[in-house]
Amino acid sequence: MILFKKYRNNFFSLIGGALYALGFPLFNGSSIVIAPIVGFTLLNWVLDQENSLKKKMYLALNYSLGFYLMGFYWIPHLLKEFGGLFFPLNFLLGLLFSLVIIPHVYFFVWIKTKINSLIVLSLIYVALEQLIPQQFPAHLGHSFLFLTPAIKLVFAPLAGALFYSFFACFLSLTIVRHIQLRQKPIFNYSIIALIILAHLPGNFLNSQTEKKESNKLNIRLVQPNIGNFIKLDSEKGGALSIRSVFESYYYLSTNNIVTPRDLIIWPETAYPSLFFSDTIKNDPNYQLPPLLKEVINKTQAELFIGGYDSNSNFNSSSYQSDYNTAFHFGKLGQLKDVYHKMKLIPFGEGLPFGPLNPLLSKIITNISYFSEGTQYTGFKTENNIPFVAVICYEILFPDFVAKMLNKQQDQNKQESQFLINLTNDSWYGDTAEPHQHLFLSKWRAIEFNLPIIRSTNTGITTVIYPDGSETERLSVGEKTYLDLDLTFSKREKTLYQKLGFFSLIIFVSILCLIELALKRKSFFQQIMKPNKT
Template identity: 45%
Template sequence: MNSPFQNKWTTTLALPFIGGLLYASSFPMTFAPSFFFGTIIGMAFLIYSLSFSNKEMQERSIWMDLLSVIAFSVGYNILGYYWIPETLNEFGQIPFPLNWTLGLVFSFFICPHLILFTIFHRYYKKISIKSSSFISVTTNRNIVYAIILTLFEYFTPQQFPAHIGHNWLQLAPNLALAPVFGAPLFSFINFWIALSLVSKLKFKKSDKMAHFVFCIILLINIISPLERTQNKASSTHQIRLVQPNIGNFLKISSENGMAHAFDEVFDKYFQLSTKPADQKIDLIFWPETAYPRLLNSAQMSTNDRYVPELIKSIITSTGAELFTGGYDQSSRKNDNYFQTEYNAAFHFGNDGKFKNKFRKIKLIPFGEGLPFGPLNKYLAKYIQNISFFASGESMTLFETNKGTPFVSAICYEILFSNFIREHLNNLKGDPEFLVNLTNDSWYGKTAEPFQHLYLSKWRALEFQLPIIRMTNTGITSVIYANGDETKRSEQFVEEVQDLQLLSSKRYKTPFQKYGIWLTIAFAIALLILVAVMNKFRPLKN
């Protein structure tokens, strides 16, 4: 028979660790299908291990609760982010077992919202002398906690935001509520269901309202599938997606100025971009940082002779516009190359002239910069394997030769709904599609490219915005506003896709206008409804 001490540590460490594994199982993996209920059950395991009653808080310190969160994060990290050690080995040449040791350190940063919630909850309980009769009702308490958890999840900065409600994407295109409430609604529902499971198993209290609302939300989504476009297509473009499958060694060699590497990269892009097509191509797309030489958008905008000959020759051969990732020179100059370049996207017209650019705003910590503010410029003198890009300021509204407006997000910017929402709302017009330029070659044959694609789809659903996802080594495809996807250019395959892109005049979705606050209003309305029900027919708890 286990001693109480052993049972305590089982609850503190083993249960949340298994919960982390289950949570990760809801997202794409290369070796098993995704498990829809993984995030719900996994979160229930973690919540079960935390101190929620006054008696538990007397028996367990806050450090025990934080240890449970770390145990959850370790399980989540090992299964969900096993590609981080692979990347450290590929990108940083860090060998085994040091790469896995450093990968496990990520566990301390993977779920900051859960750490903050645990600290907040302890502080709330400490200053709360006695719970009100309203909060003492199980359903009310679970709704309040679900609201708080959803707010922490949405507003706490995260490196790779795979939220608890993202598992609902598996139902697409049957997600009619996604453009209205966005992913926060589904996070709120999943947190609520997880809390209801803990109430039943740990405290023997029922929360039938949680399961009723879950079923109603599920039914509404299933019976109201989303359409590919909001309205009848108003614009048609014949597009070419060029996935060159350029390996990291060749890519870095070309960027470092090796002539043979330049020639090989240039030749590959020219041959793929100018292949014969069944129909005239309107737009050609290349991936993130495709053009290896430093460009200068300021010079190109004033004099056409600064437009690269490769780009001019491709446009002359095809008569198409070209949209590519590359490096844009900034006005800064220093010996450390600190913020002297931007990771950028460039748009060239079918006349060979430079039209516009977008400079990446949200940079990848420890890859494109460091999160240490003013100390970064001093650290740049000693840390050589980080790019230290300058950061752009605003999203650019591009326009095709046919007058169709569109926008771009580079790499993992597409993962952050609040970031995309903020910048879309600051534009002077409404784009008809979004271009996501990406290079996932560093992650090898792992789940990262599949997870990146999976989470990107949420932006198409939330904003009813088709996404052209253009990558170097895969996965390349077009995602439509209902979550449908065109044929994929699979990983590590050199391929050209010629597709017809249909887009329509787009109107701001409710989620774009109001963000998470529609979900909070819905949750508060539920609280009021439960309070009214309790007044006339008290619930047993």
Template identity: 40%
Template sequence: MKSIFKHNWIPLYLFPFLGGLLYASAFPIKGMPSFALGAIIGMGLLLSTLTFHSSEHDKRTLKGEILSVLAFSLGYNLLGYYWIPELLKVFGGLHAPFNYMVGWMFTLIITPHLIFFVLLKRLITKLSLKRATILANDEKRLLSFAILLTILEYIIPQQFPAHMAHPWLWLAPYLGPVKFFGAPLYSFVSFALALFIAFFMQTKRVTKLPLIVFSVTLVLGFFFPLSKTSSDSGESIKLRLVQGNIGNDLKIHSEQGLQLALSEVVQIYSGLSKKENGFEADLTIWPETSYPRLLRSKSLKEMPSSTPYEFKSIIHQTNSELYVGGYDLSDRRNDFYFETQYNAAFFFNSKMELADVYRKRILIPFGESLPFGPLNQTLAKMIQNISFFARGERFPLFSTKNGHNFNTAICYEILFSNFIRSYFNANEELPDFIINITNDSWYGNTSEPLQHLFLSHWRALEFDTPVVRVTNTGITSVLHEDGSESERLEYHTKGTLDITLPIRETKEKTFFQIVGFYGMFMIWIGLFAFLVLIRKRKTSS
């Protein structure tokens, strides 16, 4: 590595670029097999081009290390997020070559935590030049930087958080510790292994700590595997998951109020909901923004008779309660539709009344809102291709006629474990399942639906609760607590998926729900204590 730092600039940017490609390969890519170890090896290639010891501090500049991170992000972006240009074309009306140019610019923001890591790493390394610190010991140095990388990965916002932990899903159900420490544990182990690779490439020496941490995590997973709810208790709920496969043109025209388009969308979902095949659903679920007519939850609650006729007909004919993604009118009024609507989910009970509504709380930047705070309202007057939704405030817990509880997440909300944890802790009772309604039609025939489902599955593992995913164009399925999945409605398929979901008799909070990310500090304190103990024994002997 010394010759690389001094004379050859190509590996300094080629290694990270290849690392980014490998990192992306660890996640589902349409048309190619996933490489589960790609994230660890790819991150190791990037970290091998960064300096970690005070004696190497002057071998690379800050600018050079940031360029290495951007090279990594470019490879990661080109393979992992190749669907962004398609989104810009379909959703934003931006065509080639401009959609590709803008898509490549996302390289600058896809891995912000790594930029922060370089800045903090160099600051810590600079301070260590003046006096002996934790960086003086190989194990403590690697442990410290693995902790820093893990913390930054979870506290720095990412629009599509594909973390180091997530490829471990391929090892399910042998992931028992996830209920105690969540995905952050597996991110930490992965970063430790990536630093092990980088350390070996730089020094040709082997440090045992990352291998010990990996081995312990692996053994615990195999001895305490995850399990899903069985049907032994006899308690279950029958769900009808409806996938309309509504194309973007038809969807937009229906939401603009064009009567033929509106009627066609409603007829498709109503017809699928009423499908007769001997299955008597307790709850029928439509995906995100599937109902094109604007609703007003306040009026629906004040006047139960105003429930849309289509909903009454479905509930009356099928004796099934109904959960529908749609648009909820807010109390705000203006001429340019700034926060006048909510992206919402409506629950109509067996009495054909609106029982409750959930309004989406995490809005997608540049799709459902802008991230510029007080400037958003001014910018909304000039930008036409963004839906400026109002932000929801409540965490409702829904209850079916049979007493089965569920909470919900709309679209990308399911990707944020801290958000789901806040939802769980906002209610005294635990849900029997989570409903995740979404619309991935904007991404075209790409890998995004596969990746969205893959990342969503971690919420089922962390909270020991199945996730019921219902989408407009696919993929619709149930993600179980042990890492398994029900049968699917594949992408671009119109139909229904009828599922009998077992219900657990007694529900308990997972340790991760109780302590969240803070549980990791218990592990880190224990590891440092272990290193101190080992050092004392070596000194005494």
């Protein structure tokens, strides 16, 4: 009992981090929406029990460790599959990574000692979430997605997931303040109540707008479920592996097409051989690879596939010589356009050490070392429906997706009507990561009122609608295809796409002005109150 009392705050902060992780899909794909709020409340409660900043930082470290152990247990598996690191090195590196998995919390702990206003403190917490780089951004407000589509997240198109992180932080801090002072912060609870009421059916924010169907697209999503060994061997030129990959894609792309498809979609890095898009675009006599030519001829559909493209501007046989690329081929076999991935995964597709990277690439060889793309590409279907594409974990960054959408609108003078997300989660195996990746991707559909077509190698393949709902999905480990006849209404820019983080600042500024006005009114009432003698 004495031992527990001594280490009670450390234990509770560890549990708080684990609860934070329960807000994201784990082993069976389910999550608990209020768990992060409870966990964050627990962290703030124990932080206020300590006076030493050093002890507060230890509590934040425990919180981060709890989050890692519960939510990111799959990292050692990734380091083994992707980086070739085995026990115990992969587990030790995983534990080291746990120190920085949610780095913004350490800054928040320090700032919390300087600021008293819960509204301002909550805004700062959200700003830290956005500004401090994270390998896998899993934020405090993300768990609210679990409520969709039953409950419409009305503030997401206005201020994004940022708003819900602000709300969760503000609610947690308010509860802790209430416990500390044993006095209800009426103004804070009024704000919380109004935000909750805004999500109830029937109010002006939650009203149903008339949908005008204007875009139709028949697609086939191919999920080949190609294992890592065959995939890597085919990329190295292994004849048997290449044949296996090609046979899988041909069969799954052409089998039993009852209704003609407008677009057939393959996942990230599906085609194992290197393309030279600069040469292809400038060569009128270019002949499409036989596999792609046969698929297009048999299906009479356009192809949108992941693959590798040569970087013609870089003189190296290994370091940044290729791009991770999305290719769009037309029905005549022409290369319509390409997108080169711009946000590369640290320690997977590159290193974050700037000028030291070329030297380190000769020592650390289990990394792809892709070149970074520089162009925001806008695509169009044969029916002139504009769309954009992002690759793998680029979908997790709302600022990046907003910029992609805005750049495409500038190019084509039309809003993108859907987004294609090409992904390969095969490195993670049958863990929680594919469920977490999909879960976080859904936020982009809601924030930008944007249908998202998600094509993966090993699952989860699906289409996400702007209300957070899905079509039929292909689960982890399935080898098959999914034919979907999509009909979606014409899309316009959301406020969040236009203003980004600034939209939340406007909302918080209004709250601060109201709070200040109420405090001034209370102050004048106090000084004007007549003295009783």
